[in-house]
Amino acid sequence: MTNCEAGIDAEEHLITSIEALWADRENSGVALAGGDDCAVLSSLGDREDLLLTSDQVVENRHFVRGKHPPAALGRKALVRSLSDIAAMGGRPWWCLQTVCLPAWARGRWHDEFQQGMRQAAEGPEVSGLALVGGDVSGGDRFVATVAVIGRLATGTALLRGGAKPGDFLYVSGSLGGSLIGLERLLGERRPDPGDPAVARHCEPSPRLALGRALRRVPATAAIDVSDGLATDARRLASASGVALVIEPSALPLFPGASTELALRSGEEYELLFTLAPESVPPADAVLTRIGHVERGSGVWLQSDERREPLGALGDAHF
């Protein structure tokens, strides 16, 4: 188990083949389907576009029974989708949850899971979010799927594909804490209750206010760090048709994190984005300039005179 989406290539291939089955249909009010953090839906004849995203939390894949606090999983189930909305610069509006609930999870565990999800909707950035439906079914393993619908002014969604040579590359917050926290949670010893890395893993905050501020700048491209900086930077580079050059010495490291760990730690829910050189980054967020955009492709690590390609760092056990 890692905290990045293991087996990403196999899953991206599957998603591509599913999309191919539906390719003739992708024309009815869909500004953008697949390939970005959310679908953008724009034929409402309105001043606003809708954002649509769905994610799941799966037993033995995203968590281990008895190791992860259920409230943290409930929070994660919602934050995964909220972070997708943040990466597009939107405001979350409605959510649906669909739960497959095995016998072992019924009662207190599931109550705490639900309370954790509800708590993830506290705070001014999420105050408009309403739960509007869903489904509960029995089953052998716990799976919770959350779909979130967001909205923003028509045509203003931040996309992955707009980075231009000459832009600067930024990331919010710090990196690596989520993976350190996960490893402590999964270890033999029960971690200290106040362990900051465990808190970082269990209580992520989607960067909704930052996403909306970046939409106003506007940023040229953005993505959330859900599968690790290395993987998500590769996606942004690929969607934009550019090379990203990262200075490892500039990376904002969580206390105790190595550069290598910061590059592969997923579930950080920070935003990775590019700004034109003349753009001013939003002032009220912790942001670090970690590199720049060049012509070319892929993601590169630049240290003094030396430049090397950033390989795939996530584990891949699909």
Add this chain to the structure above:
Amino acid sequence: MTNCEAGIDAEEHLITSIEALWADRENSGVALAGGDDCAVLSSLGDREDLLLTSDQVVENRHFVRGKHPPAALGRKALVRSLSDIAAMGGRPWWCLQTVCLPAWARGRWHDEFQQGMRQAAEGPEVSGLALVGGDVSGGDRFVATVAVIGRLATGTALLRGGAKPGDFLYVSGSLGGSLIGLERLLGERRPDPGDPAVARHCEPSPRLALGRALRRVPATAAIDVSDGLATDARRLASASGVALVIEPSALPLFPGASTELALRSGEEYELLFTLAPESVPPADAVLTRIGHVERGSGVWLQSDERREPLGALGDAHF
């Protein structure tokens, strides 16, 4: 395993307790959340409302590996939500699918599952439906969650709660075939390829055209028969605050089905609805008048001079 939603009471209780956690939020553009087939979302400043629904197909709960053809499960995964859209009189527009895919299901099984889902989107009633996103993850058991967004003219959604004393009660199609087909599928012997009951179970058609026609009449209340006529009639009666009186001799039985079986067979995806006495039912559908609405509560079976309450007929193994 049954083809109705087993353990309905336990699940409805869970859904109610989840909704209570979010009760303070149900005010932002939500005309109706929970309790009906879809949520109705109406603050788009537009001429149309959105319908939102989500359902899941769970291994060892809704199907048994090796018994159900994967294409039939793919069809079911989409039809469950399409039928909710039909019951509200809407037109399906966008869908998201989220799949938890164990190793055993990868390859041909999953390909056929996806093809079945895509085939459920064929036909003029579903031709506008686009797949706009989703997620694939590994896991121990197969779970597919499909969310569908539909639309209709503002304020015209068919609801469960509008039946009035004096209305007539109708159902479309015939009842009982889906449960007969399921029992043959799960039996020791492999059923004949052309078995009509198996085809009825594996290839349901959501009544989208009928739902839209009923919205124009308009019907006073409607629900789809997903968990069995007895259960779904109870829901309609409860939402409307009325008693439903059903004449068992009037029920349209699938060949070979008993009355008792027709009352508890789920996954029929027919529409159960009420019309004011002066309303004319749509002409281009197979419809049967099976009873009427009275003051009171609950669902009653009326044979000649005798009237008895219809108990819970679905199995409840949650």
